[in-house]
Amino acid sequence: MTLIAIKDASLTRTEQLFAGLSFSIAKGDRLGLVAANGRGKSSLLRILAGEDDATTGTVTRLRGLVVAVAPQDPPERLQSLSFYDAVRDALAPEVAETESWRVDVLLDDLAVEESTRGRAVHGLSGGWQRTMLLARAAVIEPDLLLLDEPTNHLDIGRIGVLKTFLAALPRDCAVVTASHDRAFLDDVTNRTLFLRPQESADFALPYSRAVQALEERDAARERRFENDMRKVKALRQQAAKLKNIGINSGSDLLVVKTKQLSERADKLEERARPAHLERSAGTIRLTNSGSHAKALVTISDTAITTPDGRLLFRIGPSWIENGDRVVLLGANGTGKTRLVERLRAALTGSDPDMRGATSLKLGYSDQALSQLDAFATPWEAVKRLSNLPDHLTRSQLASAGVGIDAQTAPLTRLSGGQRARLAMLLLRLAQPNFYLLDEPTNHLDIEGQDMLESELIEHGAACLLVSHDRAFVQAVATRIWVITGKRLAEVDDPAPVFEKLMSN
Template sequence: MAKSSGNPLITGSGLWQQLPERVLFENLSFGLNAGDRIGLVGHNGCGKSTFLNILAGRGESSEGSISVSRAAVVSCVEQHLPKHLFDLSLAEAVRDALPDDKRDWMDWKVEVILPEMGFEPHQSEVLCKDLSGGQMTRLMLARALMTEPNLLLLDEPSNHLDLPTIMWLESFLKSWKGSFLMISHDATLLDSVTNRTWILQDRKLHAFDLPCTKALEEHEVLTKARIARREAEEKEIKRVEASAKRIAEWGRTFDNEDLSRKAKSMEKMVDRMKDDQTEAVEAYPWNLSIAGETIQADRLVQLKDLDVTPPVADVFLYRIDDIAVRPGDRIAVMGANGTGKSSLLRCCWEKRQSDDGEVRVHPRCRIAFYDQTLQQLPGESNLVEGMVAVGEALGVDLRVPDCEKTIIAAGFKYNQLQQKVSKLSGGERARLLLVSLSQVQANLMMLDEPTNHLDLYGRNELSHQLRSFGGSFLLVSHDRHLVEATCNRFWVVQNGRLQEVNDVDAAYALIAETQVKPIKVAAEQEAPLEVEREEMVEAEASSSEDEQLERLIELEELMEADLARRPNRQSPHLQVKWKGEIAQIHEQLELNG
């Protein structure tokens, strides 16, 4: 692996992580050095967060060792705000990050760090539960910086952030003087702030002294070379096997010991060739084909005198006087959270068949809608029933055999067809919904944050499919790479109005004017922002509980697997650690009693 010139902060040797059902990674050796600004990428479920937790000392590897330099002051930026902080004030939550014996006499640091994170002094008493997702991210950064680290470990810090906050985070990381390792699926962010990339794939860590996009391109070249090398080796193995079999038959037919010995020697050669064979490349479990149709029409949808309101409250957000969506339009709807982007798509969807004239749809225009909540897929249905239900909601009759073929072609396994939708991960549900919508042959797709649950590879695949999509689409997204790669019109929702700009740079410039805003107390918040903030807090709390339940299941499986081993092969110290963590999760989720 390539190494940077800085002094080592963390080194790892022979790191393995074994789950009951599979190996996450094996024999990883690496060095994280001073000056490294590393992006850690890989598909969902490959073990990135587990790896990060091991580096942070919050988890243990099955084998191998981690060495942390005395010069390293490591701090983690949490992915979700701990629930016990929700009822604390902003200042109290930051103070909570200090060790108990330092909280009283280092209180001054709170007053210093909050302004650096964009908070005003009078906002220090705002409760954490009243913060938006972006404000919580800045709070979690503030907590991490209280110990004055020189190495930050960040686990998907840009998840669910709006574009202004992502741009703020990018600016913060650019100006950060220390080192960091960051898990992210945002290629644009990674390209902007990193100088190295670690790709976790096929249980190995592949290191490049390049930012994300260039690293992925080089890794793809190396991967294709591996595939070609393995195919050539397999071809040669089959040739030698066939020759050995043929010579062995001749030896038996003609009772020739020399030929028989030669055949056995060739069979041993085949065994050695298989042992030395290039390791197979695991296929990424994502395949997607979104088909659409263009219709000959002057316009697909006309929005006229449309009052955009959120679905949960009869509150006016802004009015659209007169704007049209035409064939060939690929429109990005951009702006900060709470401005009414998703509300615009939902208004169009709900009013598409009304007679009030606010949303006029061409009679031959078939519309497909991707809801970021993924509620279009019934949780208690299996995968095939879920796809059929999506089709019915859009007026399309999908046949079960066709759905089965489509789902399997999209990378799902045959034994998953009868699995309940509720048991799928967020990324799998997103993939299933996109695949379901692809069967509609829509003329217009309305996509509300389709990358929220997708990893970097899934985002790239979606970008590729949208570039070749035959119809038009309206896309709400904070993913700059996706917007830049696929869109040709740009609507910005800001300051209570929707305006169209000429290009994406003009959109970014307009959005950049939306500086990180001071936090308002709940009573002063506008109703739609308050509702959105409450929903975000609930969603993040729910997500945290889901992760704890998944961790509980994982711990119980680890315990069961270890106890099933012979006594001399068990790990008592790990069992004690697992039992403690299981008890802690039971207490947090109130499962005791």
């Protein structure tokens, strides 16, 4: 049964985000929504939820349809409420009075600890805020559940909880997931809608297989377009030849034939459509300034502890060499961030147990992109970190997806994707030879993730990465460090580690 149908919809803001969009959602559908940053995913979710209107087209909903959306960020009015009360707030007052037990059952299913339930929303981590927003949407038991980037800020364990939770939803409940997490989309969807300015593509396949189908379709369309254009060229050449013969001979028949050939060429050229070319949301480029030292980072046998001295884990003699791309994995709270913080402090100061080569030049980015907080505008950030003249500063920012109007505007106005691309630009301008990156794919769309993967691999960049993005880790890692049993161990294959972390 169809729950909602979109027909010939378009949406225009400052530019056209999509047009001619037609698709439907049936009971039990698990639809993945894929597009680059700023291309209309969140807007389409709001249209599906009835919170916004398309510029043109129709939206038809099943009578009595209950739709719930889990947005990316909590509204301001929830900030002072506790986690529990923010979820309970989603229920109608009369339901909340008699059926608040539904909140308790739901939070148990989502493995939310009692201590977390009483904390104020404004004091929660980004991951717990995402969990709260999911719970608010799910507690009203919708027919259609809309999720906007649900895995952002979640560690692998929480992603596993979310995957299990979605699998346990009633079979009739449809779910639309807008996400840049490729592995998660493969896990939880059976359809994929690629949202495009024209001719969006809908495949009854999970993400990875849908990408292959889309690439094959685009390639076939490009071949057809090139063939059509060759025919157009041949028709025009034939028409021009007949025109000259007709003029010289005075033949009316050849003049008519020439006109017919020209009209056929015009119609064929009008119908011909090139394959879709995705307009980039901004390029990501890194660099590797190089080092003659074989070991860029050397770590002695030492303990990683909490600020109050509690042992998190021990790390034996370890090193990171030129070209090593080391990914650090572990459950939430095991000490990944503490190791990153200590290593950063050691490489910018002194630590008897952690040393960097004298030629090491550090490039650092954390998951909150807090390194950007030191700058008022993107323009200031680039000018302070480089000697680029004004015209090159404008060009570099534009290539990173920061338009002219946004370059001198407050940094707070940038989207998450723009902030992530700006952070990568600043890293490149610093010309490091060792990258310390904490969740670098947060806020990056799939195009951006692909670019970052390529840059790290092609430039042979040495780095230590913390990431919960399974597809990204599988693509870039040359070494895997795992925190387990209060020890740091090195393993060859991250897949069993992911499986264990997601099942815990």
